[in-house]
């Protein structure tokens with residue numbers, strides 16, 4: 558999930574007034590069912606989640622977990638060893654994964670480009686929403702950060718399915734799968750976090766990550782925590798925000814082009830319907846997300862489904878569906894980087 562503003566305050570407002578201690582852990586589920594997650598002490602085994610979220614060995618394409626990060630990045634903030642964040646306060650971005658040799662076949666066809674190296678020279682930033690360890694670091698993630706037009710929590714825990722499959726596990730798994738697909742097409746892919754730091758990063762750092770990585774484009778991956786009777790996915794595009802430290806005017810138009818491509822490609826790859834409980838035609842525009850307000854590269858968020866809905870939860874816990882989700886994301890990014898920017902003036 559991605560914040561609170563557009564959702565009806567209803568129960569979360571009540572909770573803020575009545576259970577202040579519990580609400581000290583902000584969720585991205587401030588809407589309908591956030592209160593349920595607040596009753597949890599935190600997802601069981603959250604700190605061990607990265608291993609559990611590794612894609613199934615039967616994945617039809619390259620196993621994302623088998624693509625080791627190349628510890629060569631030198632232009633990231635912080636100088637700590639990327640593989641060994643000592644205290645979680647200065648862990649740098651996950652180093653980019655070097656593209657494989659250009660002879661690697663695009664095994665994920667049919668939707669993959671014929672030219673496996675079509676993205677050579679391009680850099681993509683993937684932002685897996687939340688962090689499996691956030692629930693164990695409430696003080697750190699509750700710290701307020703400046704998002705230009707407001708102050709907001711550094712990060713949130715995210716939502717989870719009724720069975721306890723967390724959004725943070727989901728976003729990391731799908732992002733790793735998308736990384737493998739994009740790398741096979743020649744792209745350099747950077748993950749904001751790769752399960753290699755105990756919490757976060759904060760939303761402002763996530764926003765800066767695109768520029769820090771010299772990325773051409775960025776996508777933030779999420780799962781929503783809407784009402785149980787609502788289902789479907791939606792894409793969130795940046796509203797123009799010029800306030801304080803935020804000035805995203807230059808990315809609004811290209812981000813909209815990305816958003817439309819992502820809406821269409823994700824739908825085609827997964828069959829997931831547009832959300833029926835939020836957004837319109839699978840698209841929303843928001844000005845309350847630091848990750849969009851502060852980005853200087855084209856960026857959108859995708860809420861891949863509603864984890865509180867039984868049908869969506871079943872899909873999102875299925876590794877094969879997650880591979881389809883990753884393909885939809887990779888296809889949209891590929892299309893964005895290889896097609897004319899015809900819609901940007903609209």
Ligand SMILES: [Zn+2]
Nearest residue numbers: 558559686779
């Ligand atoms: Zn989220």
